[in-house]
Amino acid sequence: MSPKTRMIEVRENILKQNDIAARALRQRFQDAEVFVVSMVSSPGAGKTALLEKILTVLRTQFRVAALVGDLATENDAVRLARSHAPVKQIITGTVCHLEAAMVEKALEEWKLNQLDFLFIENVGNLVCPSSYDLGEDLRLVLMSVSEGEDKPLKYPTIFNSADVALITKMDLAAAVEFDSVTANGNIQTVRPGMAVFEVSAKSDSGMEEFLTFLQSRRTVRATATTRE
Amino acid sequence: MHELSIAMSIVDLAQEEVDRRSGAKIKAVHLRLGLLSGVVKDALLFSYEMACADTCLEGSRLVVEEVPVIVFCRDCDAQRPVHSTQMFCCSHCGTPTGEVVQGKELMVVGLEVEE
Numbered sequence: 570m571s572p573k574t575r576m577i578e579v580r581e582n583i584l585k586q587n588d589i590a591a592r593a594l595r596q597r598f599q600d601a602e603v604f605v606v607s608m609v610s611s612p613g614a615g616k617t618a619l620l621e622k623i624l625t626v627l628r629t630q631f632r633v634a635a636l637v638g639d640l641a642t643e644n645d646a647v648r649l650a651r652s653h654a655p656v657k658q659i660i661t662g663t664v665c666h667l668e669a670a671m672v673e674k675a676l677e678e679w680k681l682n683q684l685d686f687l688f689i690e691n692v693g694n695l696v697c698p699s700s701y702d703l704g705e706d707l708r709l710v711l712m713s714v715s716e717g718e719d720k721p722l723k724y725p726t727i728f729n730s731a732d733v734a735l736i737t738k739m740d741l742a743a744a745v746e747f748d749s750v751t752a753n754g755n756i757q758t759v760r761p762g763m764a765v766f767e768v769s770a771k772s773d774s775g776m777e778e779f780l781t782f783l784q785s786r787r788t789v790r791a792t793a794t795t796r797e
Numbered sequence: 798m799h800e801l802s803i804a805m806s807i808v809d810l811a812q813e814e815v816d817r818r819s820g821a822k823i824k825a826v827h828l829r830l831g832l833l834s835g836v837v838k839d840a841l842l843f844s845y846e847m848a849c850a851d852t853c854l855e856g857s858r859l860v861v862e863e864v865p866v867i868v869f870c871r872d873c874d875a876q877r878p879v880h881s882t883q884m885f886c887c888s889h890c891g892t893p894t895g896e897v898v899q900g901k902e903l904m905v906v907g908l909e910v911e912e
Contacts, residue, residue: 572911572912573911574825574909574910574911574912575825575909575910576827576907576908576909576910577818577821577907577908577909577910578906578907579810579814579902579905579906579907579908580905581807581810581904581905582904583803583807583810583828583903583904583905584803584806584903586806587842664799664802666799682865696835697799697835698800699835700799700834700835700836700903701912702805709869722883725833725882725883725885726833726834726835727835729833729885729895729897730835731884752898757885757893758883758884758885758886758893759882759884759885760885760894760895761885761886761894761895762893762895763895765852781893
């Protein structure tokens with residue numbers, strides 16, 4: 570006769586280590602009064618080009634910096650350095666997403682209270698990053714006009730983990746016959762009420778509106794923190 | 798594909814429990830897996846076997862309970878399931894809603910141990 574088994578009840582979040590690290594980061598960001606924005610998308614949706622533009626413009630008024638995640642190479646950090654903002658590459662090796670501990674380690678030598686905005690560019694991947702909280706205030710999900718209007722339907726989980734959607738490469742919209750109404754409709758079916766911005770880092774269209782939005786969200790966060 | 802690292806976290810978590818309970822033999826790990834957790838059940842089951850190799854969990858089973866997505870509908874003032882993760886609206890009245898109240902779980906809820 571096989572030995573009897575009994576059930577032990579546990580209630581442990583599998584990603585608790587990440588959640589604990591993310592919570593600590595969020596507190597640090599709040600204490601340092603730095604507004605943290607992360608970016609997720611498929612590879613090639615234009616995260617780096619958009620970030621280069623954001624850093625270049627915001628740098629004239631704010632203290633900005635960025636962390637960029639990639640499996641290999643420092644190419645993105647080199648590109649972003651052209652904005653003259655402090656940039657650090659996180660090379661994940663074979664890991665397909667950023668985790669809170671990687672962000673924590675990358676920030677070791679940084680004085681967060683000397684920053685107004687910190688941007689975190691995740692590894693290009695629309696699946697795995699959705700499970701990992703990085704302590705950010707705002708998560709942006711990007712889709713470019715050439716990827717197909719049904720991207721949100723194919724990856725509902727990542728759209729659900731994000732706060733704001735950006736449709737990028739709008740300068741190519743006509744060439745690829747991008748259907749804005751359908752794309753926006755699909756975003757709203759998987760994430761009702763989600764704010765969406767249609768932008769082009771190349772032609773600057775939509776950028777001013779988006780950057781004004783980012784600044785207003787930073788102000789809202791700062792006001793909420795003061796009230797606490 | 799991050800299921801292997803998730804599987805390894807499950808093994809670590811169960812190992813901690815074993816250590817706390819002076820070496821109880823674990824036969825199965827019970828898991829609640831939300832449809833919005835970003836983790837695929839089949840890939841996780843496949844990875845689990847590999848993650849268990851040469852650990853005290855070798856030969857144990859992973860029992861996965863899939864947790865459906867539930868949203869809060871303001872119009873109905875009630876919690877409702879969604880028809881699919883492609884369509885976030887109330888299954889009763891059809892009102893779109895993004896207020897997810899369940900479906901992101903990724904949690905170990907029980908360990909079956911040998912007496």
